[in-house]
Amino acid sequence: MKRCDRKRCQILAGARETFLELGFERASVDAIAARAGVSKATVYNHFADKAALFLAAFSEGADNMREALQSALVERPEDDIEHALQRAGESLTSVFVSPIALALHRSAAEAMNLPEIRKMFYERGACLTIDTVATYLARQAEKGILSNIDDARTAAVHFVMLCHGDLVMKVRLGVIPPPTPEQIAATVRSAVTMFLRAYKA
Known part of the structure; x- marks a missing residue:
């Protein structure tokens, strides 16, 4: 290097x-x-300045999160759609409630008066996450595994927000301590069940 x-x-x-x-x-x-x-x-x-530093630091973290999510969504021979979504949802939710993500979220909230940070926080965080999930869901719709998906991106938003449940909000507000893997799995299991009721072929 x-x-x-x-x-x-x-x-x-x-x-x-x-x-x-x-x-x-x-x-x-x-x-x-x-x-x-x-x-x-x-x-x-x-x-150039502190804002540029924050953007660069967050961008790298967002890239790492996207790579972890892509790895979770790699199709495996033993997987069915339920197991794949459960794995992806647990990967996502674990990131959302991690101490680093929570601290980053608080820092970003302080910097939201800067337009470039608002734009970056969305584009490199939520937007990339949703796009990654949407790509996977579109593939499953093409295979006939999922149906009723007129817009894969909208379906991805539904999945991500279902995975949040009220768990992510409670953790961000400090109402509950960081959840255990079992709590995350239970929240995601409920999300996957609801999602597949709406979209499974």
Whole structure:
């Protein structure tokens, strides 16, 4: 890896840790530079400002989440649609309620007065997630496994929101502690049942 690439990764790692600990408003470029073990000038050599740093850090996390979801939706010989959706839903919901995602969500909420962050948060987060699920659902509709799907993207929104249930909201509001894998699985199982009642051929 080139020196520039290593330094950029080092800065992004420091930025993620700082944003997650302090939130967007309290995090400063000075604090990020100190956490990354670089000078403030080095940070500005790579990123225009704090918002650009946040966008880059979030974008990388979104890419990792999308890759995990794509892996969960890989079709396996032993799978039926119910098992595939259960696996994907558990993967999604586990990310939504993870401590890192919750801290990132709080940081992003603080930065929502910046249009570029609002746009990025949607495009690199919710939008990519829904598009990934929609691609999978469209394939299943083409095979005749799912039906009544006039718009795969709309069906994907239905699936993702069903997987949220009230679990994600409760965790984000701090009403309940981080859920166990069993609680996540139960929420997703209910979501998959409801989804397949509407869309299974």
